[in-house]
Amino acid sequence: MGMSSRAAPRICVLKGGLSAEREVSLSSGQECAKALRVAGYEVIELDARGDVVQRLVEIAPDITFNALHGRFGEDGCIQGILEWLRLPYTHSGVLASSLAMDKERSKAAFVAAGLPVVPSLLAGKAQVMAAHVMDPPYVVKPNNEGSSVGVYLVHEAANGPPQLGKEMPEEVMVEAYAPGRELTTTVMGDRALGVTDILTDGWYDYDAKYKPGGSRHVLPADIPPEIEAACLDHALRAHRALGCRGVSRTDFRWDEARGIDGLILLEVNTQPGMTPTSLSPEQAAHCGLSFADFCRWMVEDASCDR
Numbered sequence: 678m679g680m681s682s683r684a685a686p687r688i689c690v691l692k693g694g695l696s697a698e699r700e701v702s703l704s705s706g707q708e709c710a711k712a713l714r715v716a717g718y719e720v721i722e723l724d725a726r727g728d729v730v731q732r733l734v735e736i737a738p739d740i741t742f743n744a745l746h747g748r749f750g751e752d753g754c755i756q757g758i759l760e761w762l763r764l765p766y767t768h769s770g771v772l773a774s775s776l777a778m779d780k781e782r783s784k785a786a787f788v789a790a791g792l793p794v795v796p797s798l799l800a801g802k803a804q805v806m807a808a809h810v811m812d813p814p815y816v817v818k819p820n821n822e823g824s825s826v827g828v829y830l831v832h833e834a835a836n837g838p839p840q841l842g843k844e845m846p847e848e849v850m851v852e853a854y855a856p857g858r859e860l861t862t863t864v865m866g867d868r869a870l871g872v873t874d875i876l877t878d879g880w881y882d883y884d885a886k887y888k889p890g891g892s893r894h895v896l897p898a899d900i901p902p903e904i905e906a907a908c909l910d911h912a913l914r915a916h917r918a919l920g921c922r923g924v925s926r927t928d929f930r931w932d933e934a935r936g937i938d939g940l941i942l943l944e945v946n947t948q949p950g951m952t953p954t955s956l957s958p959e960q961a962a963h964c965g966l967s968f969a970d971f972c973r974w975m976v977e978d979a980s981c982d983r
Contacts, residue, residue: 685719688976689738689764691755693724696747697844705951706744712969713742713976725755733762740979741766742972744951751948752778752821760981767975769947770983773920777947778821780850783919790918792911792942797852802841805849809838814854819846830854855941857932860898862912863949863957864925865971866978869909870960874898894956896963904931907940915945922983923975924949926957 692706693699710720721736741764753775759766777783784794800810817829817839829839859875874895912927926949932939949957953968961971
């Protein structure tokens with residue numbers, strides 16, 4: 678049955694999934710489903726587990742709304758399944774998703790596009806725990822997991838190398854620590870929406886990101902016009918450098934003591950959080966777009982061959 682034979686397009690919202698960010702994705706998916714129902718769509722929510730292909734075939738949606746975060750949902754895997762099934766979907770395609778999730782390779786693309794990043798290297802977990810592989814301060818993180826899951830900050834005063842937990846993969850990224858304020862910019866299609874300053878009491882970790890009161894968002898960020906302009910420009914260029922589609926969010930650090938030279942691009946998130954308190958929906962709202970309209974825009978933007 679094509680779209681013409683039904684009153685409202687049937688949307689399947691993919692949520693949950695298999696990654697370390699399952700809980701956040703369940704909440705993103707639930708909120709998006711609610712908003713899409715408000716926008717007038719027929720919505721089916723699907724917790725993406727091992728039988729995801731079979732379930733998608735049974736549901737036969739007109740459009741798939743991807744609300745997954747982390748591995749399998751954000752790294753090109755589910756996108757490949759949706760291409761194979763020829764089900765139009767939201768957000769970035771196979772290559773851009775895969776590239777953005779691999780921090781080392783996405784950084785190479787940013788460097789090629791003339792965007793500012795900090796030095797980093799890939800190293801074995803044992804090697805990183807045996808001795809400093811870089812002068813502190815530095816950060817150790819998985820090369821291809823999403824949100825700040827397993828991020829170790831090694832301070833200048835550190836006695837020795839970090840002892841990494843079992844959640845960390847065998848190969849990790851070690852990156853020079855970029856001090857300063859945490860800024861973020863959402864790109865929606867060909868438009869950068871704004872700059873938010875994320876204020877936290879300490880390290881901007883998983884809890885600060887997703888627990889109420891864990892961080893404060895200042896929007897628009899209280900920053901000089903040239904820094905704001907640079908964030909908007911860099912986010913759009915990063916989105917294009919990776920070949921992103923739909924909505925993405927680019928995170929920055931800004932060391933205000935160094936002016937424009939202190940602005941560093943950290944990473945691009947191809948599946949930004951989608952709860953009403955999340956950064957991207959907040960920026961859309963600031964531009965006059967309600968949460969339901971923001972979700973509707975993504976659905977209207979959906980396609981195959983992304």
